[in-house]
Structure formats: structure tokens, C-alpha cells
Amino acid sequence: MxxxxxxxxxxxxxxxxxxxxxxxxxxxxxxxxxxxxxxxxxxxxxxxxxxxxxxxxxxxxxxxxxxxxxxxxxxxxxxxxxxxxxxxxxxxxxxxxxxxxxxxxxxxxxxxxxxxxxxxxxxxxxxxxxxxxxxxxxxxxDRAARGQDQPARAITEREEEVLKLIAEGHSAKEIARLLFISVKTVDRHRANLLQKLGLRDRLELTRYAIRAGLIEP
Amino acid sequence: MxxxxxxxxxxxxxxxxxxxxxxxxxxxxxxxxxxxxxxxxxxxxxxxxxxxxxxxxxxxxxxxxxxxxxxxxxxxxxxxxxxxxxxxxxxxxxxxxxxxxxxxxxxxxxxxxxxxxxxxxxxxxxxxxxxxxxxxxxxxxDRAARGQDQPARAITEREEEVLKLIAEGHSAKEIARLLFISVKTVDRHRANLLQKLGLRDRLELTRYAIRAGLIEP
DNA sequence: CCGCCCATGGGTGCCGGCACCCATTTCCGG
DNA sequence: CCGGAAATGGGTGCCGGCACCCATGGGCGG
CATH class of the missing domain: 3.40.50.2300 (Response regulator)
Known part of the structure; x- marks a missing residue:
């Protein structure tokens, strides 16, 4: 001891x-x-x-x-x-x-x-x-039955950056301006986030970000 | 004592x-x-x-x-x-x-x-x-300067019911079906909630509901 | 070196959120 | 009994979210 x-x-x-x-x-x-x-x-x-x-x-x-x-x-x-x-x-x-x-x-x-x-x-x-x-x-x-697994790639830094801004209530246009990128790229990141996390819309992204402690409600 | x-x-x-x-x-x-x-x-x-x-x-x-x-x-x-x-x-x-x-x-x-x-x-x-x-x-x-006050009416039971459903991610159409009312009435309640709470959209309503403990994130 | 992922960007189209207008019924309190 | 608030419902219109399609350039590892 x-x-x-x-x-x-x-x-x-x-x-x-x-x-x-x-x-x-x-x-x-x-x-x-x-x-x-x-x-x-x-x-x-x-x-x-x-x-x-x-x-x-x-x-x-x-x-x-x-x-x-x-x-x-x-x-x-x-x-x-x-x-x-x-x-x-x-x-x-x-x-x-x-x-x-x-x-x-x-x-x-x-x-x-x-x-x-x-x-x-x-x-x-x-x-x-x-x-x-x-x-x-x-x-x-589930995995054994389906016989395969995709390890559900983690979200990237850029995606997390976009996630925070979405969850804080910023529109794609605002985020584009803040990050000096195109609105379409923000759309792309949002779509990737929704797909990776298995969520449906920015409201669910917001709840996710709150649970994760990425933002304050 | x-x-x-x-x-x-x-x-x-x-x-x-x-x-x-x-x-x-x-x-x-x-x-x-x-x-x-x-x-x-x-x-x-x-x-x-x-x-x-x-x-x-x-x-x-x-x-x-x-x-x-x-x-x-x-x-x-x-x-x-x-x-x-x-x-x-x-x-x-x-x-x-x-x-x-x-x-x-x-x-x-x-x-x-x-x-x-x-x-x-x-x-x-x-x-x-x-x-x-x-x-x-x-x-x-502020109140003294403006010389008047409206006590900021509290949200009603019906509005809280709608607020919860919005914050849970339901669309106006879904809420209408759940509460057996028209979509337009849901719109109306949402608009009243936004006005009473001084918020901008359903995403902010969601964050409010989470802070208030009305829903889990 | 080839393929994969990441970040970037564009076009199109549907649908839903939200604002602003309107009205009716019920109920409650001064 | 009358005024106001709550709950109901309708119409119109803009804009943004989100889905689907597409492409390109850089980096990294098998």
C-alpha cells in the first residue's frame, strides 16, 4: 500500500x-x-x-x-x-x-x-x-451481426469551429463572414457534421454542442 | 434561538x-x-x-x-x-x-x-x-428613465407546451398534429413566445428551454 | 504513386421558419 | 358590462436550412 x-x-x-x-x-x-x-x-x-x-x-x-x-x-x-x-x-x-x-x-x-x-x-x-x-x-x-464497423470518424477542428458558431445561433452567412469562407463551404461543413453525428438539423447540433460543453445554453 | x-x-x-x-x-x-x-x-x-x-x-x-x-x-x-x-x-x-x-x-x-x-x-x-x-x-x-413598465407577462401553459415541443425539435406541422390545432396557431404561439422572451428564433427558444430545465439537451 | 480525407466552392430546388397583415370566440376581472 | 388577454385560425411573402448534384487542390499514409 x-x-x-x-x-x-x-x-x-x-x-x-x-x-x-x-x-x-x-x-x-x-x-x-x-x-x-x-x-x-x-x-x-x-x-x-x-x-x-x-x-x-x-x-x-x-x-x-x-x-x-x-x-x-x-x-x-x-x-x-x-x-x-x-x-x-x-x-x-x-x-x-x-x-x-x-x-x-x-x-x-x-x-x-x-x-x-x-x-x-x-x-x-x-x-x-x-x-x-x-x-x-x-x-x-449490432457490429457482430452486421459484420463490419466504420469507426465513425471524429469531427475535425474546422467542423467543430463551425459547430460552435451554428450552436451559438449564427446563420451560414454570418459564419462565412466570420471564417472568411464561402457560404457554400459552411453548408458543406454543416452537412458533414449532421452526417457524422447522425443528427437532423441545426437544432439538434445545438443540443449536441450544449451536452458536449462546447457552448453554454 | x-x-x-x-x-x-x-x-x-x-x-x-x-x-x-x-x-x-x-x-x-x-x-x-x-x-x-x-x-x-x-x-x-x-x-x-x-x-x-x-x-x-x-x-x-x-x-x-x-x-x-x-x-x-x-x-x-x-x-x-x-x-x-x-x-x-x-x-x-x-x-x-x-x-x-x-x-x-x-x-x-x-x-x-x-x-x-x-x-x-x-x-x-x-x-x-x-x-x-x-x-x-x-x-x-432603465425603468425609471423610461418612466413606465410592462411587467413582461409570463408565458402561458399552452405556450410552454408549444415551447417544449419546439425545443424537442418538432416542426410546426408535427406540433399541430400532436396538439390537434392548426399550423397557423402553432406559428402564432411561437411568435408570442419569441416576442415575450425577447428571442429571435427556435434555436434560441431551445437554449432557453434547456436553461430553464423544461427539456433535457 | 495512388487513393482517401480534408477544406474549399458552385448550382438548384423544396420546404419550413418567421414576419406582418387579418379575424373570431371565450373567459375573466375591474 | 366592457376591455383585454388567451387561444384559435387564415393569407402572403422572403429568406435560410438542408438535400442533392458537381468540381479542385493539398496532404498523408498504405
Whole structure:
């Protein structure tokens, strides 16, 4: 035994951080050693503190929890990552897995489940809430049945830039002016986003961007 | 002195409730006597427990925190109400005042501020974060300068029904079919919503509905 | 080196959002 | 009892979202 697990906690609401910290610090085998208010701060603090486990909210300013998870699992392969989110959403659940997360926990769960998720992550076991496991199995069976998979290419930087502007309510004309490109190119990016994310219109893109923490509602 | 202030805590995330409860219960003059996961449950528990103070998150299922606040201040005039929200948004701030709230606290604040807001409410003093005070003063001066005020009629039940459906991504045609009314009437309700809320299009209506907790993103 | 993805841009056409005009019925409160 | 608000519905017209078609140039990896 080498002392309690050292945890980095990232959430954009100080009140939530404080509460979660109280929950975790009351466990003898868990201790929060750093708190970050956004994804970029989380990466900087992870570098400085070298924690054993990072708990990342998805919806955060600057870098979202998923973006931070991708970067962290790249630069610190030994770090365990728990994704903590408000939304029971398959899209993000699968993105979290691809981003290298060891666990996926909803904010609607009880405090015991969060503690257990931390312990599971420290044992390098995955922790998923029941609905996520169901989704995972169903997806696995789907892929096995269809016999093929396209890994659903991630959206590009340019597309994310356009996505943010769409979700903020800008028209294609406005976005074209802001990015110094043609309206038709904005149309093209929007169409690609809709196709890649499996959504229908800019309203659904907006909801996606809000869930992802790319914009504030 | 009659013992600690008895608090009802309403938030749809169990983890957040647990954390806030730990913060409040560690103060000798504050004690959480009931937790609710939605607005309707908050009203039922307030009737049963007769707390001194209700802390209501805005974004909750069934009844939002603002709707619950309106009902609670009607049926239990002595109850103090604190609105707790993720969003620094003037619209909701003014609605909270009209709904009878004694205070308005952001989730991004530190735990000390929440405790102080509770104590201020118990002394029947208002508690507003600095940005809200600025908005309040500016609005007051605006009204004084223009010499008149229209109290900005609240949206009606029917309008809220349409608002939810719009925010869920339904077209006017679909909404008309769902509510057994004409497309033109849906257009009319949408136009009234846009005008009353000072918004521009259905995308902004969607963001409003999400902030208000009327729908999940 | 060839193919794929990315970013760029153009044309056409349908449909729906939204603005502005109009009217009727019901209901409630001063 | 009268005025106003809520809910209903209709017509017209512009513009933008979105789908489908098309092409080109640069970069990167098999």
C-alpha cells in the first residue's frame, strides 16, 4: 500500500467540486489533490501533480472533458480517467471509451457509486453504469451481426469551429463572414457534421454542442 | 434561538445534493431535513416537512425550480426560497425575483457564499451575486428613465407546451398534429413566445428551454 | 504513386421558419 | 358590462436550412 489514491477533480462549478471533494476525502483510500475549473487547467494540473486518477466533467469551458481525456491519455498513459456527466447519452459514452476513459459515471448516481467507480478505476477495472453496459453489449452485437464497423470518424477542428458558431445561433452567412469562407463551404461543413453525428438539423447540433460543453445554453 | 434552520434541498443530481448537503450540514446553524429530485417532489416534501428554507435548482424535471418557487411562495408564504442555478442569466434572475425568491446563487460560487446566502435568507435579507445586483440596478434605472413598465407577462401553459415541443425539435406541422390545432396557431404561439422572451428564433427558444430545465439537451 | 480525407466552392430546388397583415370566440376581472 | 388577454385560425411573402448534384487542390499514409 502506497497511501490513498491521488485524485484530480475537474468540474466548472466550484460548488459541485467542493461537494464531490467532501464525498471523496471522507474515504480513507481516496484524496483529492487538485481541482480544475476547465479542461485546460485539468491538463496543466495533471502535469504538475501527477495524480493517479482524473475525474473529468464533460461540459467544461476551453477544453471539454472528452478533449482533455484524449490529451491526458496520450501524454500520461498511466493516468486513470473517470468521465462524470449529467447526461445518460450513448454518443458521449462511446466517445469516452475511445478517449481512453476507465469509467463513465452519471451525476444522478448516489455518492457510493462514485466512490466505487474510483476504486474500480484504481484497480484498472472499467466502471460503467448499467444503462451504459446495455448500450455497449447491444452495440457489440449490432457490429457482430452486421459484420463490419466504420469507426465513425471524429469531427475535425474546422467542423467543430463551425459547430460552435451554428450552436451559438449564427446563420451560414454570418459564419462565412466570420471564417472568411464561402457560404457554400459552411453548408458543406454543416452537412458533414449532421452526417457524422447522425443528427437532423441545426437544432439538434445545438443540443449536441450544449451536452458536449462546447457552448453554454 | 430555536435550533438550526431546517432546509429542503432540491436538485435533480443525487451527487450534487449529497455534496451540498455535506457543505450545509457542517454548519451548526443549518441542517438539511429533506432532499427532492424534482420540483413536484420539492412541493410535496415542503408540505410534509415544513422547512424554513428551500434551495431550488432551476433545471429540474416535472416542475422547474422557478415553477416550484411560484407555487411554494403561494401556498407557504413564510417559506424562504433560494434559487440555485448553473447560469448567470438575467432572464431567470428577474423571473426568480417575481417568483418570490429571497436569493439567487450560482453553482460556480464557493461554498462559503452558499452558506452566507442561506443565513441571509434566514434573516429575511435578500442575497444576490454581484452581477445580479448590477443587472437589478441597471434595470431599475432603465425603468425609471423610461418612466413606465410592462411587467413582461409570463408565458402561458399552452405556450410552454408549444415551447417544449419546439425545443424537442418538432416542426410546426408535427406540433399541430400532436396538439390537434392548426399550423397557423402553432406559428402564432411561437411568435408570442419569441416576442415575450425577447428571442429571435427556435434555436434560441431551445437554449432557453434547456436553461430553464423544461427539456433535457 | 495512388487513393482517401480534408477544406474549399458552385448550382438548384423544396420546404419550413418567421414576419406582418387579418379575424373570431371565450373567459375573466375591474 | 366592457376591455383585454388567451387561444384559435387564415393569407402572403422572403429568406435560410438542408438535400442533392458537381468540381479542385493539398496532404498523408498504405
Amino acid at each position: 502506497t497511501g490513498p489514491a491521488r485524485i484530480l477533480l475537474a468540474d466548472d462549478h466550484a460548488l459541485v467540486r467542493r461537494g464531490v471533494r467532501l464525498i471523496l476525502d471522507s474515504e480513507p483510500d481516496l484524496t483529492v489533490v487538485a481541482e480544475a475549473g476547465d479542461g485546460a487547467e485539468a491538463i496543466a494540473l495533471a502535469r504538475a501533480e501527477q495524480p493517479d486518477l482524473a475525474i473529468l466533467d464533460i461540459a467544461m469551458p476551453r477544453l471539454t472533458g472528452l478533449q482533455a481525456a484524449r490529451e491526458l491519455s496520450r501524454i500520461m498513459p498511466g493516468l486513470r480517467i473517470l468521465i462524470l456527466t449529467m447526461y445518460d447519452n450513448e454518443q458521449f459514452f462511446f466517445e469516452a471509451l475511445r478517449a481512453g476513459a476507465n469509467g463513465y459515471v452519471l451525476k444522478s448516481v448516489a455518492d457510493r457509486d462514485l466512490v466505487e467507480a474510483c476504486r474500480a478505476a484504481m484497480r484498472d477495472e472499467p466502471f460503467l453504469y448499467p444503462g451504459a453496459i446495455t448500450a455497449l453489449i447491444r452495440d457489440y452485437l | 430555536t435550533g438550526p434552520a431546517r432546509i429542503l434541498l432540491a436538485d435533480d443530481h443525487a451527487l450534487v445534493r449529497r455534496g451540498v448537503r455535506l457543505i450545509l450540514d457542517s454548519e451548526p446553524d443549518l441542517t438539511v431535513v429533506a432532499e427532492a429530485g424534482d420540483g413536484a417532489e420539492a412541493i410535496a416534501l415542503a408540505r410534509a416537512e415544513q422547512p424554513d428554507l428551500a434551495i431550488l435548482d432551476i433545471a429540474m424535471p416535472r416542475l422547474t425550480g422557478l415553477q416550484a418557487a411560484r407555487e411554494l411562495s403561494r401556498i407557504m408564504p413564510g417559506l424562504r426560497i433560494l434559487i440555485l442555478t448553473m447560469y448567470d442569466n438575467e432572464q431567470f434572475f428577474f423571473e426568480a425575483l417575481r417568483a418570490g425568491a429571497n436569493g439567487y446563487v450560482l453553482k460556480s460560487v464557493a461554498d462559503r457564499d452558499l452558506v452566507e446566502a442561506c443565513r441571509a435568507a434566514m434573516r429575511d435579507e435578500p442575497f444576490l451575486y454581484p452581477g445580479a445586483i448590477t443587472a437589478l440596478i441597471r434595470d431599475y434605472l
